[in-house]
Amino acid sequence: MTEELPAKKKKFGYARGNYSVLVVCQNGSRSNQIRQALKTLGFAQISAAPTHVTALERFKVRKFSHVIFESSATDMPPLDFVMQLMEMDENCCLIAVSEQPRVDDVFGLLRAGSRHYLVVPFTVNSLEEVLTEAIEGAPLSEAVLNAPDRNSALVGVILNNLYRQTVLMRQAREFETAARELTAQTAKMIQSVDMAKLFCEGTEEDLLNEIIEACIARANIAASRLGRTRKRLQNKRVVDEDAAA
Structure with missing residues (x-):
């Protein structure tokens, strides 16, 4: 008998095949790790962009339901990236990625429209938890x-x-x-x-x-x-x- 999943994870699990995810990361190895973990979790529509500007250009051509992005600056500050992407699609679910996140920096990204953040190094399970909270959890008021x-x-x-x-x-x-x-x-x-x-x-x-x-x-x-x-x-x-x- 399979273990009963919480309703939140059930709902998230049913929709994974319909989501499209853009991974924005300058570190090629980390980008590959995130994309591989997403595939393990059942995501099929996954794309990558090395910088924030490239990601914005790609988003103009094709909308993504989720964007997992590097929270350190590449070719533009991450806060500007979040604000510009929110102007394009306020329903997009953004998740910041950081090794040592400062609470004030993360809070600034949340205030701008980001839904959650992923601390690296990460596991498939920790990525799943972050995605679940970002998708189903109540955002800060x-x-x-x-x-x-x-x-x-x-x-x-x-x-x-x-x-x-x-x-x-x-x-x-x-x-x-x-x-x-x-x-x-x-x-x-x-x-x-x-x-x-x-x-x-x-x-x-x-x-x-x-x-x-x-x-x-x-x-x-x-x-x-x-x-x-x-x-x-x-x-x-x-x-x-x-x-x-």
Whole structure:
């Protein structure tokens, strides 16, 4: 009996034969490795370009569903490459390739339209995971991409997902529909934490401190609301008692 694949990988697997991929890499050996890995994963329509400018020229002649590109400059800066390609086709799925990616550089490419990045050296499995997330995963929200304080925005996403998680956990005790939604929400919660750890500014400890401060701030807001509600009820009781006297 074959092992049941997650729905995300199933959907990705069914469509592989329909995808067309352009590999943009100046290093011939690395380009060959990426293309061979793509073939192993079931991709059939694969082309290569040695530089970013060549890739743009090729894209004008033929559209590709995916572009896996070198994140270091060849004959043009990679950020300019992403922006120009997005102008040609905003639906194209771009994946950056880098040996030692700087988070800020990667984040700039994501802000411009890239969907994910591949760290080399890579394996066929790691390439598959990146492709799956790029194709099926939820991209970072505009609020996070354009936030002046990235950590604060990432923490906001985590805590919002945590709140939805706890609500569904409570509702799942009574309603079957909530139990089904809980599985998807759990995956979303885990993904938001992973993305925050990946793209946070500073260290993971800085991110943890931001989470703690945000929790304290939200607790203070909740306490203030509770206090105002309690005071309002107490005043209402006094008025009701006076009216009854």
